[in-house]
Amino acid sequence: MSTMASLALLIGCGGGGTTPTSPTSTTTETPVARVFEVVEVEPAVEILHEGPVDAAVPAGSGWVGLVDGERTWTTGSGEVIALGAGAIPRGAAEAWGTLWLLDDDGLSVRVGDQLVDAGLSGLLPGAPTALHADGDDLWIETDGGLVLWSKEQLFAVAIDGAPAEGPAAPGAVLYDEKVTWIAHGNAVHALAGNGFAWKVFETRDLGGPIDAVQVVGDRVLVSAGGELWIRDGSGWWTPTIDEPVGALLGGLGGAWEIGSAGPRFVAQDALWAGTAGSIPEPPGRWWVDELGRLLMRTETDVRSIALHRPLRLAGIAPGEVVDTVRQVTLVPTAPDHLDALSLSWVHPTEPEVPVTLVDDQATLDPTGLLPGTWTLRGEATYDDRDPSTVEVPVIVELVGGVTWTDHIGPLHDRSCAVCHEGDADTVLDGPDAWEQHIDAILLNIGNGNMPLGGPRLSAAQVDLVQGWKDGGFLP
Known part of the structure; x- marks a missing residue:
């Protein structure tokens, strides 16, 4: 990986690109308010690691922890991979099926069984502060601006001619385009592009600093000034919540909000709050894995908290273009209690198209589907609790000619x-x-x-x- 250091840093839009265009739409009007119901539930708590952990950060559907100076990567399947001694992990991401790790020594990547320096330190516009994986792409937040690492090239991201600040939330679909929502100044911007050319599709001015941006399915959730803003197919709106909104952590089907009332799961039209005393206040940080579980580090263990059994669709990312046959896997959380799995293509104007599953494997064939945005909807039914669902928006492009x-x-x-x-x-x-x-x-x-x-x-x-x-x- 030392060859990475010789790669060119492509500023702004890369070689011969254009600067971002003016936004397709800029909105500042007061959003519609919706009344949110607060529902108390008893969450499912699972111990993922017995014993104290000095530090922990999310990494895809798993996490990286530090115990007695030794670092380990616990994958979503529960496999524990030794990473050796090192500094305290500050962030991690799983892109290209491999692990990227950010710590006090810089940015490293796992090659074989070893972590090696990524060779990007001299090319980044500032010290890295956060990582976000998006399929094969890696978004890197730095104190000098946001950059995209894609196809072994590094692209600096600019909005209105200035380095984009972040935070960034990739994996959204807007106007049949895959976009990344980026906070910049007092606004969030929906940015599409491949590094060589960018386009801002939409801008929302929130009138003040932005604390967090999260993409959840076909929605974007933004925390700013103690308020929660949501953008979905109906436009921008804000839920009526009694307490100020705290930290916002993206999850499957919704987002976890950590405020003075404790952790609450923001679903479509409700806040799902844990029953009194069911979720202790951790001494460390909260985080959310790719399965949508809220993970926490306590004094004695690392545990997950879920208000339902998360279901994951592996092998495809939100916003990906589907123009050829490909394989995906439905991954249920509790296979021992599984009754059935199902998967289908869903479109707002077209009939639902079932996808054949062999065990948990499926072949996606876009032939005959109307081009545009579809949703892959999976469902798992269990013998001991309510079904779980997963929805992944994708963009279908025409396969061959129209017949x-x-x-x-x-x-x-x-x-x-x-x-x-x-x-x-x-x-x-x-x-x-x-x-x-x-x-x-x-x-x-x-x-x-x-x-x-x-x-x-x-x-x-x-x-x-x-x-x-x-x-x-x-x-």
């Missing part, structure tokens, strides 16, 4: 056949009839006159029909 068999035929069957088969005035009973009437079809579905009496086709569905025509009416 009648995979795209237009299913659209016809769902939306058109009821009016255009049999003795209809205009019979559209196959690809030849569609081709003959294609211009009239495009006109009528474009202006909403068809389907008659049914829901209007989405812009993506209209584009699909246009693509079939432009591609030469593939069978």
